Amino acid sequence: xxxxxxxxxxxxxxxxxxxxxxxxxxxxxxxxxxxxxxxxxxxxxxxxxxxxxxxxxxxxxxxxxxxxxxxxxxxxxxxxxxxxxxxxxxxxxxxxxxxxxxxxxxxxxxxxxxxxxxxxxxxxxxxxxxxxxxxxxxxxxxxxxxxxxxxxxxxxxxxxxxxxxxxxxxxxxxxxxxxxxxxxxxxxxxxxxxxxxxxxxxxxxxxxxxxxxxxxxxxxxxxxxxxxxxxxxxxxxxxxxxxxxxxxxxxxxxxxxxxxxxxxxxxxxxxxxxxxxxxxxxxxxxxxxxxxxxxxxxxxxxxxxxxxxxxxxxxxxxxxxxxxxxxxxxxxxxxxxxxxxxxxxxxxxxxxxxxxxxxxxxxxxxxxxxxxxxxxxxxxxxxxxxxxxxxxxxxxxxxxxxxxxxxxxxxxxxxxxxxxxxxxxxxxxxxxxxxxxxx
Ligand code: HEC
Ligand code: HEC
Numbered sequence: 001x002x003x004x005x006x007x008x009x010x011x012x013x014x015x016x017x018x019x020x021x022x023x024x025x026x027x028x029x030x031x032x033x034x035x036x037x038x039x040x041x042x043x044x045x046x047x048x049x050x051x052x053x054x055x056x057x058x059x060x061x062x063x064x065x066x067x068x069x070x071x072x073x074x075x076x077x078x079x080x081x082x083x084x085x086x087x088x089x090x091x092x093x094x095x096x097x098x099x100x101x102x103x104x105x106x107x108x109x110x111x112x113x114x115x116x117x118x119x120x121x122x123x124x125x126x127x128x129x130x131x132x133x134x135x136x137x138x139x140x141x142x143x144x145x146x147x148x149x150x151x152x153x154x155x156x157x158x159x160x161x162x163x164x165x166x167x168x169x170x171x172x173x174x175x176x177x178x179x180x181x182x183x184x185x186x187x188x189x190x191x192x193x194x195x196x197x198x199x200x201x202x203x204x205x206x207x208x209x210x211x212x213x214x215x216x217x218x219x220x221x222x223x224x225x226x227x228x229x230x231x232x233x234x235x236x237x238x239x240x241x242x243x244x245x246x247x248x249x250x251x252x253x254x255x256x257x258x259x260x261x262x263x264x265x266x267x268x269x270x271x272x273x274x275x276x277x278x279x280x281x282x283x284x285x286x287x288x289x290x291x292x293x294x295x296x297x298x299x300x301x302x303x304x305x306x307x308x309x310x311x312x313x314x315x316x317x318x319x320x321x322x323x324x325x326x327x328x329x330x331x332x333x334x335x336x337x338x339x340x341x342x343x344x345x346x347x348x349x350x351x352x353x354x355x356x357x358x359x360x361x362x363x364x365x366x367x368x369x370x371x372x373x374x375x376x377x378x379x380x381x382x383x384x385x386x387x388x389x390x391x392x393x394x395x396x397x398x399x400x401x402x403x404x405x406x407x408x409x410x411x412x413x414x415x416x417x418x419x420x421x422x423x424x425x426x427x428x429x430x431x432x433x434x435x436x437x438x439x
Contacts, residue, residue, distance in 0.1 A: 026309055031388055032087040032192065032381065034307045043305070050302025053295055054080045058260055060134040061285040070290025072261040073137040073282035074130035074271055077101045080299075083188040083259065087306055088381075088389045090188030092145070092398040102188040103398055104259070105129035105143045105169060109180045110363035118226055118244055118367035122181045124174050124275040128258050137278045138173040143185075147399075150358075152408050154422055162408060164358070165399050174276055182363040185397035186241060192381045194239070195304025196344045198248045200337050202236050208334065208349045219331050219413045221351030224375070226367040229253070229266045237367065238350055241396040243375035244366040249300045256291055256299075264291040308344065309381045312438045320435025323428055327420040332376040332413075347379035347439070356411020359395070372412060383437030403436050404429075 035047050056068055057078040063069040077083050083090050083102035090102020106128055108119035121127040130140045147163040154160075167185050169177070206223060213220040224237035228246045237243035245251035253266035261271050268289060272279030291299075311317065324330065333347040352373040360372035369375075374396060382403065385391040392401060400406035410418040421429065 026307075026384075027388060029086050029389060031309055031384065032190065032306060036195075036305045036307050039305065043301070046298050046301045047305055049295070050298035050300070053291070053299050054302055057082075058262060058290075061283050061290075066286055070262055070285030070287075072130075072132070072134040073279040073284075074140060074276070075132050075134075075261040076104055076128065076130055076259045077132075078260060080255065080259075084191055085391075086389050087191045087303075088385050088391045089190040089393070090398070091391060092187065092393050099143050099145055101131060103143070103145075104186050104188075105167070106184045106186060106364065107177065107181050108184070108364050109178060110182045111365060112180070113365050113367070116227060116229075118369075119365050121273075122178050124273055125172075125177060125181075126271055126273050128271075129169060130261075130271075133279070134282055137276075137282050140174060141169045141172040144168040144170050145185075154426075156426060158426060160405060160408060162405055163399055163401070165397055167397075182361070184361040184364045187393060187396060187398040189241070189377075190381055190385055190391075191303050191306060192378065193308045193344060193346055194248050194306075195301075196308070196337075196339050196342075197238055197346060197350070197378070198304060199339045200238075200350070201339075204337055205236060205238075205350050209351060217331065218416050219353065221332065221349050221353055221376070222368070224352050224366070224368045237369075237375075240366075241374055241377070242366040242369040243350060243352060244369065248304050249296065252300045252303060253291075253296055256296070262290040264289050264296045265293050266296070309384050309439075311345070314434075314438065316431055316434040317438040318435075320431040320433070320438075323424070323432050324435055327424070327432075328417040329421075329432075331417065333379055334376075345380055348376040350375060353414065354412035355409075355414060358411050359409055379436065379439055381439060383439050387437065403433055 035044065039047060058071040059069050060071045061069040071078055091100050092103050094100040107122040107125050108127065112120040114120050125140055129143060131142060133139045146166045148166060150162040150164050152160045152162050165185065167183055169183060209222050210220050211222045224243040225234045226237035226244050226246050228235050229250060235246035237246055239245035239248065239251040245254060253264045256262035256264055257267035257271055263270060270284065332349055332353055334349040335347055336343055336345045352369050352375055354372050355374050356372060359374065364371055394400040394403060394406035395409060400409055407418060407421055
């Protein structure tokens with residue numbers, strides 16, 4: 001306890017141990033922010049330390065508080081929580097009607113791949129559009145977004161209007177993008193059960209790969225072999241929309257550098273390119289890393305030990321669950337795994353699938369993932385995010401404004417199974433949606 005109080009004094013955290021007591025009711029906005037059960041006192045301290053670095057805004061260097069300076073020079077946001085509100089997902093627009101910072105714009109050269117990043121960044125703007133810069137460092141530019149309406153008609157006459165995003169950038173402050181640079185949008189994902197996903201046995205994921213579709217069911221999940229920045233080795237990718245991060249720590253360190261310009265032992269270099277003089281010349285944090293290993297580990301521990309929401313198993317939920325399985329959604333959204341003797345229900349196979357042209361990026365690769373390939377997004381919490389947190393944007397770029405729209409965008413390997421969903425009666429479809437809302 002004493003150590004925690006000291007850490008809090010250093011970090012100005014307002015949440016003391018008592019505020020983190022475990023509640024059984026999970027209908028409050030904190031339902032994704034509580035620690036898992038059975039943490040020891042020492043683990044709870046690490047959790048609280050990690051939480052403080054997740055929530056407290058970082059400041060630019062030099063500052064009096066070196067523990068949390070080093071923001072930028074170029075950055076998208078100054079705290080993890082600003083893109084993952086309540087540890088949930090981002091949104092396409094913020095309350096003021098502007099494009100939200102939690103929808104990030106990525107840059108890479110069309111169809112080009114290097115061994116380190118799994119793609120080749122733009123030579124001037126790097127791999128992500130920074131919408132902010134510290135003092136005297138111009139931001140890079142602003143995202144633009146328009147939608148094209150794609151009407152969808154069910155065989156029973158019900159209509160849905162799908163919206164296909166048309167994305168771009170404007171107001172570029174450092175000249176033109178490379179001729180071959182392509183643009184992609186990524187929405188911040190919810191932070192659910194990540195510690196458990198990290199621990200799923202590799203063989204439990206790999207046994208479902210079916211690269212050449214030998215079983216002839218039209219579905220050929222394959223792993224993304226990505227590079228671990230800590231060891232340089234190729235490993236099974238598990239995190240991000242493309243499974244391009246091999247471990248939770250890898251993804252947390254990548255978030256620190258790409259989204260906030262915070263260096264760590266995994267990413268020791270500032271995110272300026274040589275064509276950005278103001279960024280290169282800007283004052284940097286005094287220490288070797290803005291975020292030393294112990295604090296990177298604490299943030300990783302924090303996001304890895306958040307309580308997983310429990311489904312509300314009503315009669316409709318159970319009926320919907322049966323239909324979800326019988327139309328074949330579970331071929332990719334694999335319901336459960338056993339991790340250290342505990343059963344978890346992420347509803348994902350953590351493999352890549354061709355999801356069709358409609359969902360494809362324009363020529364962006366990430367390691368083995370082609371533009372039209374995506375990791376099956378886990379579905380735990382998918383409904384409660386909307387009902388409790390009001391977070392109703394789905395899919396990698398947030399284009400779907402309801403769970404139903406997200407399903408209707410499924411194509412490629414998922415086309416046949418989507419058609420089975422489409423061919424159900426409206427009442428049956430509603431049951432599947434009720435099931436997903438209960439997750
Ligand atoms: C500027 C907005 C932004 C900020 C700030 C941000 N994130 Fe994210 N986060 C995202 C986006 C976008 C993705 C999806 C990235 C992708 O798929 O390539 C993501 C994905 C993740 C994931 C992967 C989840 C999954 O299911 O695979 C984790 C973990 C994560 N962020 C943690 C963090 C942490 C920790 C911080 C603070 C260090 C942070 N994020 C800060 C936007 C942000
Ligand atoms: C071939 C594999 C596959 C099948 C089959 C499949 N899905 Fe998916 N699902 C995915 C992938 C991959 C994504 C992420 C796509 C993206 O973001 O572009 C996804 C995303 C989703 C999402 C959005 C989640 C979010 O948080 O944004 C929902 C909801 C969903 N699927 C429901 C279903 C339902 C219901 C079925 C059955 C009718 C189904 N899926 C069948 C692979 C599949």
